[in-house]
Amino acid sequence: MPEPEESHNGVQPEPNPQSLTDQNPNPQPEPQSNPEPVHAAQARSEPEPRSEADPAVNNDADLSETAIRSNHTVDANPPAQPQLRKDEGNRTFTMRELLNGLKNESEPDKEDSNSPRTHQSQQQQQQQTQQNNAAMELINSVVGADEEGRSRQRILTFAARRYATAIERNPDDYDALYNWALVLQESADNVSPDSTSPSKDALLEEACKKYDEATCLCPTLHDAFYNWAIAISDRAKMRGRTKEAEELWKQATRNYEKAVQLNWNSPQALNNWGLALQELSAIVPVREKQKIVRTAISKFRAAIQLQFDFHRAIYNLGTVLYGLAEDTLRTGGSANAQEVSPNELYSQSAIYIAAAHALKPNYSVYSSALRLVRSMLPLPHLKIGYLTAPPAGKSLAPHNDWKRSEFILDHERLQQVPKGEQRQVPQTLAGRSTDAANGDKKTIKVDIADIVSVSACADLTLPPGAGLCIDTIHEPVYLVADSWESLDGWLDAVRLVYTIYVRGKSDVLAGIIAG
Secondary structure (H helix, E strand, O other), rough: OOOOOOHHHHHHOOOOOOOOOOOOOOOOOOOOOOOOOOOOOOOOOOOOOOOOOOOOOOHHHHHOOOOOOOOOOOOOOOOOOOOOOOOOOOOOOOHHHHHHHOOOOOOOOOOOOOOOOOOOOHHHHHHHHHHHHHHHHHHOOOOOOOHHHHHHHHHHHHHHHHHHHHHHOOOOOOHHHHHHHHHHHHOOOOOOOOOOOOHHHHHHHHHHHHHHOOOOOOOOOOHHHHHHHHHHHHHOOOOOOOOEEEEEHHHHHHHHHHHHHOOOOOOHHHHHHHHHHHHHHOOHHHHHHHHHHHHHHHHHHHHHHHOOOOOOHHHHHHHHHHHHHHHHHHHOOOOOOOOOOOHHHHHHHHHHHHHHHOOOOOOOOHHHHHHHHHOOOOOOOOOOEEEEEOOOOOOOOHHHHOOEEEEEOOOOOEOOOHHOOOOOOOOOOOOOOOOOOOOOOOOOEEEEHHHHEEEEOOOOOOOOOEEEEEEOOOOEEEEEEOOHHHHHHHHHHHHHHHHHOOOOOOHHHHHHHHO
């Protein structure tokens, strides 16, 4: 299956399309290598080749480096400076903003009898000082690889000293602990992966300790859980597919879960949660793998539902479906009629990768992946499948009048295939027989440009099953999918085509399916 992408503490190189997986080829026609998942918002302009799957590269504005979330109040228009570590979200936090926040802080006040430090025992003070000194020693030993890196590290060192002073004054200052963790995490970016003094892992471990302290003091600090999970993930990547890495990936998934619980409206956190689960699935025993993979699918899908044009999550969902198809094929196909066949999984995978490419046609990793999976699409269409539909023009019809028929989806419309043109296919996922459509030539057709919304629905006027409602400028169109899993595929496909249309990229999608 596709290997989850390297995060490298927020700066990601472009993946090498020729080293996407090390799995054996499958007996049926398929790509020679697997597409790779992409992390949320991490990129650089000149990637270096790597031996493992690496993240995609794009110079678009929305892929520019973003900063880890900070709790400091900053100036509205700070001068451009190197940025703190990425938080894969939409907000940025620059070095200059960090300095402005630090310089605007008041100088250390004289402690009075009521200050937290006054009430500390001598032993607690010594322990705090030792911890601060250990962290500062790590930061002081970091030397940037070039002048820019050295300049950046000087700023980080200055920031760390101020945060250490703030914590000595008030050990319960969770903001200072959180921001100090960010400094440690960013300093790890300035360390070569093969460095031993200091080691990248030591800096990340110290950052994790600060995040732990901050979240103990403020359990609702969702940004801390999110960035803590990133730091743990980076530590896990250094350990390959070992038992220690497995435990770290489990910790990362728990922290992403906590971040999402505290801030559910974060597609970036959901996307990274899915990637962590995807990494974990490559390590755990086989009996646990499929459950974890399906959970990862649900996280990517949830991220897309929050942001329909979130191309990274769209692409990552394609890669995890591709891996699931390979696993299913390797074990001899689907276990029962209720499960999706490998061929259907490959086709679903190609839909998401094609959609990601249509949204970001200049994104090289998507282009490479599309060349591998395009033949798995039901060309010249994007999706072909079966839905139960009422007679054309009669959405409120007796259940007996609803018939299961074939539908096709392309860049322009979703359309019912006339009876005489429908293919003969075996039973569906739900085990239903292939019913004939209406004998007349009048069919249901929904133009993408007319769509207002697409949603799942449950209504007593519909036949039993997974209801689908496509609201248009004319009238709502009701259909029923063969299963809830099939419904997810139809919902995503129609939404993606509509999103591509709204973004003005329908011509790109047309080029993909029309060749």
